[in-house]
Amino acid sequence: MANSPLLSARGVSKTYGAVVALSNASLDVASGEIIALMGANGAGKSTLVKILTGAITASSGEILIKGRKQAVRSPAGARAAGLVPVYQEPSLIPDLDVTDNLRLADTPVEAFRHWVNELGVQNLDMGETAHRLPLAIQRVLDLARALASEPDVLLLDEMTAALPTDMVDKVLEVVRKQKELDRSVIYISHRFPEISAVCDRANVLRDGETVGDVVIEPGVEERIVELMLGAPVKAAQKTVAEPASEERETTKTAPRLRVRELAAATKLTDVSFDLRAGEVLGVAGLEGQGQDELFEALAGMMRPSGGSVEIDGKAVEFNHPADAIAAGHVYVPGDRADALLAQRSVRENIAMPFHTKPRQWGLINMKAEKAKVDMAIDRLQIDTRAQGEVQRLSGGNQQKVTIARWIALGVRTLLCFDPTRGIDVRTKREIYPLLRELAGQGSSVLLYTSELEEIQLACDRAIVIFGGRVVGEFSAADADEPTLMRAAYGLSDASKTAKPEIGV
Amino acid sequence: MLKFIRSHYWNLGLCLILVALLVFTRIIQPNYGASGLESLSRAALPFAFATAAQAIVVIAGGIDLSIASMMAVASVTAAVLMDGASEQTAIFVVPFVLFVGVCMGAINGMLIVFTRVPDIVVTLAMLFVWEGVALMILHAPGGGAAEWLKGLLIGSVPIYGVPETITQFIPKSLILMIVCIGVVWLPFRRSRFGLSVYAIGSSSLAAFRSGVSVNRTKIAAYALAGLFAAFGGLVLTASTGIGAPIPGPYLLASVAAVVLGGVTLGGGRGGLVGPIIAVVILRLVRTDLALLSVDPNVTAIVEGTIMVVVVMAGGLIAVRTRHK
Numbered sequence: 001m002a003n004s005p006l007l008s009a010r011g012v013s014k015t016y017g018a019v020v021a022l023s024n025a026s027l028d029v030a031s032g033e034i035i036a037l038m039g040a041n042g043a044g045k046s047t048l049v050k051i052l053t054g055a056i057t058a059s060s061g062e063i064l065i066k067g068r069k070q071a072v073r074s075p076a077g078a079r080a081a082g083l084v085p086v087y088q089e090p091s092l093i094p095d096l097d098v099t100d101n102l103r104l105a106d107t108p109v110e111a112f113r114h115w116v117n118e119l120g121v122q123n124l125d126m127g128e129t130a131h132r133l134p135l136a137i138q139r140v141l142d143l144a145r146a147l148a149s150e151p152d153v154l155l156l157d158e159m160t161a162a163l164p165t166d167m168v169d170k171v172l173e174v175v176r177k178q179k180e181l182d183r184s185v186i187y188i189s190h191r192f193p194e195i196s197a198v199c200d201r202a203n204v205l206r207d208g209e210t211v212g213d214v215v216i217e218p219g220v221e222e223r224i225v226e227l228m229l230g231a232p233v234k235a236a237q238k239t240v241a242e243p244a245s246e247e248r249e250t251t252k253t254a255p256r257l258r259v260r261e262l263a264a265a266t267k268l269t270d271v272s273f274d275l276r277a278g279e280v281l282g283v284a285g286l287e288g289q290g291q292d293e294l295f296e297a298l299a300g301m302m303r304p305s306g307g308s309v310e311i312d313g314k315a316v317e318f319n320h321p322a323d324a325i326a327a328g329h330v331y332v333p334g335d336r337a338d339a340l341l342a343q344r345s346v347r348e349n350i351a352m353p354f355h356t357k358p359r360q361w362g363l364i365n366m367k368a369e370k371a372k373v374d375m376a377i378d379r380l381q382i383d384t385r386a387q388g389e390v391q392r393l394s395g396g397n398q399q400k401v402t403i404a405r406w407i408a409l410g411v412r413t414l415l416c417f418d419p420t421r422g423i424d425v426r427t428k429r430e431i432y433p434l435l436r437e438l439a440g441q442g443s444s445v446l447l448y449t450s451e452l453e454e455i456q457l458a459c460d461r462a463i464v465i466f467g468g469r470v471v472g473e474f475s476a477a478d479a480d481e482p483t484l485m486r487a488a489y490g491l492s493d494a495s496k497t498a499k500p501e502i503g504v
Numbered sequence: 505m506l507k508f509i510r511s512h513y514w515n516l517g518l519c520l521i522l523v524a525l526l527v528f529t530r531i532i533q534p535n536y537g538a539s540g541l542e543s544l545s546r547a548a549l550p551f552a553f554a555t556a557a558q559a560i561v562v563i564a565g566g567i568d569l570s571i572a573s574m575m576a577v578a579s580v581t582a583a584v585l586m587d588g589a590s591e592q593t594a595i596f597v598v599p600f601v602l603f604v605g606v607c608m609g610a611i612n613g614m615l616i617v618f619t620r621v622p623d624i625v626v627t628l629a630m631l632f633v634w635e636g637v638a639l640m641i642l643h644a645p646g647g648g649a650a651e652w653l654k655g656l657l658i659g660s661v662p663i664y665g666v667p668e669t670i671t672q673f674i675p676k677s678l679i680l681m682i683v684c685i686g687v688v689w690l691p692f693r694r695s696r697f698g699l700s701v702y703a704i705g706s707s708s709l710a711a712f713r714s715g716v717s718v719n720r721t722k723i724a725a726y727a728l729a730g731l732f733a734a735f736g737g738l739v740l741t742a743s744t745g746i747g748a749p750i751p752g753p754y755l756l757a758s759v760a761a762v763v764l765g766g767v768t769l770g771g772g773r774g775g776l777v778g779p780i781i782a783v784v785i786l787r788l789v790r791t792d793l794a795l796l797s798v799d800p801n802v803t804a805i806v807e808g809t810i811m812v813v814v815v816m817a818g819g820l821i822a823v824r825t826r827h828k
Contacts, residue, residue, distance in 0.1 A: 074717075075712060075714070075715050076715035079715050085713075090710070091710040091714060093706045093710050093711060094707055095772035095773050096703060100702075103696065103699055104696065104703055104715075105715050106696075
């Protein structure tokens with residue numbers, strides 16, 4: 001490493017009253033280097049990123065930029081110092097068009113267009129209002145905007161979460177290109193394949209402290225996981241359990257959920273499948289192939305325009321999420337913000353569905369409620385140190401609260417939409433067994449995931465949807481990534497449809 | 505062309521409503537003409553400035569309940585300074601009053617930013633504070649106004665070479681409104697500052713992350729609102745010839761016109777053209793109902809109904825176009 005790294009953080013800490021968010025983080029980035037910043041839930045990654053980009057100030061420690069001590073006090077200050085972040089959520093101004101968004105941050109338009117092309121977005125209408133663009137495009141534009149300002153150090157926080165696979169490849173290509181331009185990247189991701197594809201080193205945080213700085217080489221993944229967890233762990237194991245044979249027999253007659261030729265809105269055209277009791281069925285697909293509509297229709301949030309849904313052999317029609325919930329048919333949305341009351345406590349968030357009907361509006365039996373809530377918190381091992389407001393929990397713990405709510409209520413069918421998006425490895429590895437356990441107790445789980453390797457880890461079977469139809473069905477044993485990928489692109493034998501267009 | 509319609513459908517719709525109302529007025533009152541337009545425009549003028557002030561703050565994601573009180577302060581300041589003074593003194597009074605307006609708005613903005621008390625609470629408190637200040641300056645309606653200032657509002661604009669039969673339909677007060685608002689608004693809309701105001705209203709987190717100084721922008725937006733409120737106060741003094749320390753009905757009217765004009769109360773969307781047309785529509789509805797000798801209480805009910813119906817219709821249109 002060079003004597004004077006481009007960016008160097010030493011002993012950085014941040015405390016909020018008695019809560020220590022970051023105790024002793026250190027990070028060195030030389031020019032032309034791509035560093036992965038890794039850590040489990042609440043390890044302090046987000047805090048470190050916020051400190052580096054000036055969104056908050058550190059309680060102690062020093063940050064050197066090009067060898068000089070520098071206090072970055074605002075995002076604008078970080079930008080001036082050559083540090084440009086791309087955050088997890090899009091940061092384009094929703095009500096301004098693309099051109100105005102560029103003007104606002106004084107971004108050179110030509111450079112922006114260049115990077116937009118490199119990232120594979122064609123026919124971008126610069127006059128389009130940002131909030132009308134698809135989420136994936138907004139994220140890519142965010143990246144292009146950051147690149148256009150020619151930063152010395154680019155910080156990418158979960159850049160590829162929620163991107164379709166082909167866009168992920170483009171992003172990785174562009175990240176690699178920064179190396180040739182002698183610019184540095186700090187790459188935050190939970191996805192090992194991406195990290196081994198682009199990063200030189202990985203900086204690992206645990207409980208607010210930097211615990212390792214390892215060179216990326218084949219087979220380093222387990223070492224990183226060990227560092228993140230603080231103890232040697234077994235590799236993620238395929239937890240597929242054969243459903244008990246007698247169970248299979250009894251459910252042969254009427255599956256828990258039978259969906260036939262379901263259509264809704266414009267994107268969902270014709271989806272049919274059966275979900276048996278005690279089964280985890282995976283759903284895979286590229287962004288925007290109708291999976292959002294499928295889950296919303298099944299959860300009673302959107303009225304289907306055609307087809308039928310049967311539960312235990314009886315046709316049902318949900319006009320309101322309450323109908324679905326009453327049938328034990330519950331939904332965990334992809335965006336946690338859609339499910340949680342951010343300013344309310346963990347207890348209230350979990351207990352919310354207990355008292356939804358007007359005749360339950362009376363006094364709450366606090367003791368009974370607390371017992372149920374505590375059971376759910378205990379079962380999911382939710383970190384309740386900051387339980388006064390759900391918004392202060394880490395992303396992984398928030399996700400657990402969204403699931404805990406339904407476990408406390410009692411669930412027959414769990415509709416889980418991308419539950420592991422943007423959460424850390426440790427929580428991920430708690431979520432798969434939890435889903436298996438629920439299935440083992442006779443519940444059914446429908447799981448959509450944007451990370452294809454999860455299908456084999458958690459599911460018994462998987463269906464792949466493309467263009468609003470089911471284009472393939474696989475047993476877990478066959479559902480490896482390449483197979484699912486081919487099917488997701490509409491390349492399997494079942495469908496001869498052309499490659500989808502992803503653009504604006 | 506289609507794109508223009510899509511992005512300006514609200515304003516185009518308001519124009520249609522306005523034209524329809526004018527035709528309707530002409531039908532129920534066949535001799536409604538130049539003088540009718542002139543008095544309509546003059547009546548709408550203070551409302552227009554109040555609305556412009558409110559619109560900017562609402563676009564920035566806030567709300568200002570102290571607008572009518574700031575107008576009262578501006579009105580009495582102008583009336584006291586011009587009382588008995590020469591016509592020339594008034595030339596200095598106008599910029600001074602505008603400056604006072606900017607200061608009042610900036611004080612509102614700074615209180616919101618530095619105390620972190622919600623805008624609705626701060627401006628509610630300032631509603632009382634500015635009203636008290638106005639009463640301290642002038643405890644009963646009084647004072648005076650320069651003749652040339654009064655003259656600015658009355659009559660029509662003569663244009664060289666154009667016969668009076670046409671120019672009589674262009675009231676001076678309308679031109680004054682367009683000029684005052686245009687001089688501030690057009691450069692504003694095209695500046696980084698203007699973009700920043702839209703940005704903080706649309707998403708203050710995204711704006712912060714894009715490097716916008718959210719606090720400074722917010723203070724400046726409130727200051728600009730203060731400027732428009734001062735214009736409104738000056739117009740009040742000029743049209744009545746005296747200063748009135750008790751705030752008029754401009755606060756709720758400004759919120760109504762802003763909403764009707766297509767500015768969302770959450771911030772980030774809308775402009776000034778829509779709210780100004782909305783002001784004229786609301787005034788004209790009042791005139792029409794008066795012409796039809798409808799009970800004034802019913803008039804208020806009709807105004808409220810129009811607001812809900814128009815905003816609902818606008819929402820429906822927005823949903824339709826998004827699904828296409």
